[in-house]
Amino acid sequence: MPSPRITLDRTSPVPLYFQVAEQLERAILGGEIEAGQRLENEIAMAQELGLSRPTMRQAIQVLVDKGMLVRRRGVGTQVVRGQVRRNVELTSLFDDLSAAGQKPSTRVLSLERIDAPLDVSEELQLAAGAPVWSLRRLRMIGEQPLALMHNFLPADVVQLGDVDLDSIGLYAYLRDAGFVIRVARQSISARRVGPDETHLLAEDIDSPLLTMQRTAFDNSGRAIEFGRHAYRPELYSFDMTLVDR
Amino acid sequence: MPSPRITLDRTSPVPLYFQVAEQLERAILGGEIEAGQRLENEIAMAQELGLSRPTMRQAIQVLVDKGMLVRRRGVGTQVVRGQVRRNVELTSLFDDLSAAGQKPSTRVLSLERIDAPLDVSEELQLAAGAPVWSLRRLRMIGEQPLALMHNFLPADVVQLGDVDLDSIGLYAYLRDAGFVIRVARQSISARRVGPDETHLLAEDIDSPLLTMQRTAFDNSGRAIEFGRHAYRPELYSFDMTLVDR
């Protein structure tokens, strides 16, 4: 039975369940606990760490939600086989790429204040024709164009006039400006490249594009951003883990 | 302050937190609680229902995880604006379409027992060349071809010889056979249609296809199924809700 060494710091502001989850995750990723192997039972682990059982359960639940552990009543908790796939998360493409050690760059193609078209005002839960920012950007990875991004943000809510979006991701800016994105609804599909996009994405005519459209909401449940994006599928994919709950 | 009428059945095998979550969800979807509105606080709701606070919290957490509610410390719990998007879930395409009231049909193109190619054996965590089922199916929606699906399943684990896959979804069969799919890792991208697929999916040459590849694991963490699928993007998209945790 594997028992990774876990240390707790009760003076830390980091919750105990999170400290345990972090160290357990490292132990699994680092191979200290083998794939398919069973963990000690919750009660014993809690006792050894001097935690209550609910706290220990909460820690394990974090990794169950990530798809790294599987629990079965009457049996125990096991490590899922197969390598972990990094998830689609609530970050922008810019953050994604930066975290992956790549060097993304951005070219702002246009930024204007317009009256929201009907579909946009609906997605953002605004009155028809309400003022919105329309932002078109081209994301490059090195010298290669990767994605064409078109975002809409309610102009009454977000000040976007004097932001240097060439050097900062949109989500990073929103975070700095105090907007906490909590929920996003997105839809992924594909289409043929359009005639006006062909030169930007350096594709030949008829090339396939991966498309994503997303509406993001802040922690008060208000729509903050709606975007329609197109990616070169040879260079990008959406990876995710689904967990049955 | 909205207070939907919630009734509990303590004799039911359905957990109390789940009963509450279900009725709260119905109240939100049915418009009894308006978008953007705040819920009563956890402690009051728990008291009114005769529940402990942790149980009430667990109920609310279910809807937070679905992206329907947002919690803020010091403020309260609010309903997220914007319509709910049905999630990508751990079901097969067949189940998805059936649930949506559509009439899917399936044509099994081929089913053979083969030695696993290297990439397949790696995805399924098998030894190279281990026996696997190779299953190719065409999914139709009415008269229109919708998706071309290619699945691989470890032959030592799953008996697939005499299953009528024309009339039952693969996941429904696996469920009936006692396999509980708990976790799946998937990747979504796009590509150009291949020359051998063009006639099946009734696309002209150069048409874009939406692609999904998925590895599914059962509740013991063992890989059960690996699939590479291609969808006609005019007819299908992957919808999902992301929640920051």
Add this chain to the structure above:
DNA sequence: GAGTGGTCTAGACCACCTC
């Protein structure tokens, strides 16, 4: 029958937000 996770209780203290 023994061992496991799933649910539930009744409290406690704290961090954060708004007024």
Add this chain to the structure above:
DNA sequence: AGGTGGTCTAGACCACTCA
């Protein structure tokens, strides 16, 4: 200052699995 959600405790009983 008062109210909210976030965390944590120390138990309890139950359902399920497996030998």
